[in-house]
Amino acid sequence: xxxxxxxxxxxxxxxxLGFGAGPVGSPELSxxxxxxxxxxxxxxxxxxxxxxxxxxxxxxxxxxxxRGRRQDVVLSTKxxxxxxxxxxxxxxxxxxxxxLALRRLRTDFLDxxxxxxxxxxxxxxxxxxxxxRHAVQQGKVRVAAYSGESAPLSWALHSGAFGSVxxxxxxxxxxxxxxxxxxxxxxxxGVIAKRPLxxxxxxxxxxxxAPDVATYWDRMRAMGxxxxxxxxSELTLRFAAFVPGVASCIVGTTRMENLxxxxxxxxxxxxxxxxxxxxxxxxxxxxxxxxxLI
Numbered sequence: 001x002x003x004x005x006x007x008x009x010x011x012x013x014x015x016x017l018g019f020g021a022g023p024v025g026s027p028e029l030s031x032x033x034x035x036x037x038x039x040x041x042x043x044x045x046x047x048x049x050x051x052x053x054x055x056x057x058x059x060x061x062x063x064x065x066x067r068g069r070r071q072d073v074v075l076s077t078k079x080x081x082x083x084x085x086x087x088x089x090x091x092x093x094x095x096x097x098x099x100l101a102l103r104r105l106r107t108d109f110l111d112x113x114x115x116x117x118x119x120x121x122x123x124x125x126x127x128x129x130x131x132x133r134h135a136v137q138q139g140k141v142r143v144a145a146y147s148g149e150s151a152p153l154s155w156a157l158h159s160g161a162f163g164s165v166x167x168x169x170x171x172x173x174x175x176x177x178x179x180x181x182x183x184x185x186x187x188x189x190g191v192i193a194k195r196p197l198x199x200x201x202x203x204x205x206x207x208x209x210a211p212d213v214a215t216y217w218d219r220m221r222a223m224g225x226x227x228x229x230x231x232x233s234e235l236t237l238r239f240a241a242f243v244p245g246v247a248s249c250i251v252g253t254t255r256m257e258n259l260x261x262x263x264x265x266x267x268x269x270x271x272x273x274x275x276x277x278x279x280x281x282x283x284x285x286x287x288x289x290x291x292x293l294i
Contacts, residue, residue, distance in 0.1 A: 002045030002263065005247045007074075008190030010143045010163045012111060014074050016241050017266055018048035018192065019259075020252030025056025029254055031064075038065040040256045042072055044263050050166075050192070050250045051105075052078035052116060053097065063106035070107055076166075076192070077101050078116035078147060079132070089118055091127030098135050109140055114147040114166055117294045120155050129161045147194070149176070149292030157183050164190035168292045169240050169249070170198040172219040174283045176292055181245040195293065196240035196249035202232040212293050222286045225279065234265040239279060242270035 003016040019041045024034050038061065041049070051058045059077060066073055079097040081088040086096055101110060113132060115123070122128060123146075135141040146156035147166035156162050157180060165184060167176050173195065184191050201208070201217035208214050227235050240249045253259055270276070283290075 002047075003266070004047070006190075007112075007143070007164055007192075007247045008184070009188035010112075010190050012074055012143065012190070014048040014190075014192075014248040015046045016248055017046055017262055018050055018076075018248040018250035019046050020194070020250040021049050021051040021058045021062060022055040023252045023254045024061050025051075025058030026254070027056065031061070033254075034061045035065045037254060037256065038062060041259065042069060044259060046259075046263075047072060048074045048076060048192070048248050048250065050076040050194075053082045053101065054078070054116070059101060059104035063104055066106070074111045075105060075107060076112040076114065076145075077105070077110060078114045080116050080118055080122075080128075089122045089125065089128060091131040094128060094131035095135065098132075098140055102140065109142060111141075112143045112145050112164055113141045114145040114164075115156075117148040118152065120152050123152060123155055123159070129159070133161065143190070145190075149294055153180055153292070154183075157187065157189060162189065164192065166192040166194050166250075168195040168294075169193035169243055169246060170196050170216075171225070171236050171239050171279055171283070172198040172201070172216045172223070173290070173292055174280065175287070175290060177243055177280075181243065185245040190247050191245050193240050193243065193246045193249040196251060197233055197236045200233065200236075215293060219286075219290060222288075223282050225282050228275065231265075233261070234268075235271065235275075237262055237265050238268065238271045239276065241266055 004013045007014050079094050083093050083096045086093045132144045136144050143163040145164040146162045198216040199213040201220045
């Protein structure tokens, strides 16, 4: 049985494992494959689906696949960009972007809408935060949220404007655990952990070309962590999912066997306390100003 947790004080209950729906938007996935995957996600007990307008056909495919099952799902998406003919990160862009998401997802309301990794100067721009708040007041959005790292995340947590945040939490990205997560808990703000597997850098024998994966690959090599024979994906997922304050961690995949493996890993519960302390200590020892990855 998939664990459900409260998302801060939002009133939403989310599965400890969420589904990062970026891969569902890939043109390499057929319509029937995407539908089967999404239905498999729900059948596995996962109720948090996290999408974005930049994830290809993700939102449209979710909308089609969820016919008759909307009540089973916590729909999370992003906004701030990608509205034809409208300047990014303006009030009208936020308002119209939400309307487009409602249509693509075939729903009357969105459970969570995140600002997608914008800097502080955008958050402070007149009309931007107000547009998302107005959508909440209209009932089109249940929870206003922010997705990002470092200074903008801190601004979001202190602002009082957001009921939930999404941020990188993993073995190679722990800085958020010392400051942002305790503050979120204190304020009743929900936390969704992205990148819980740290982009799985252990898959690469040589430094990968993708900058985000390469960054985590460098950190993994620097830390030289001994997994004590445990599978890397299990270790990283169990670490992130049971960090105090994390409600859910989102993982994307196109393969049901990977999803089932993640479900079974989390059924084992948290890592042994001594192993968690060793992972935390190793990060602190090798941390060279490692900020969170957007």
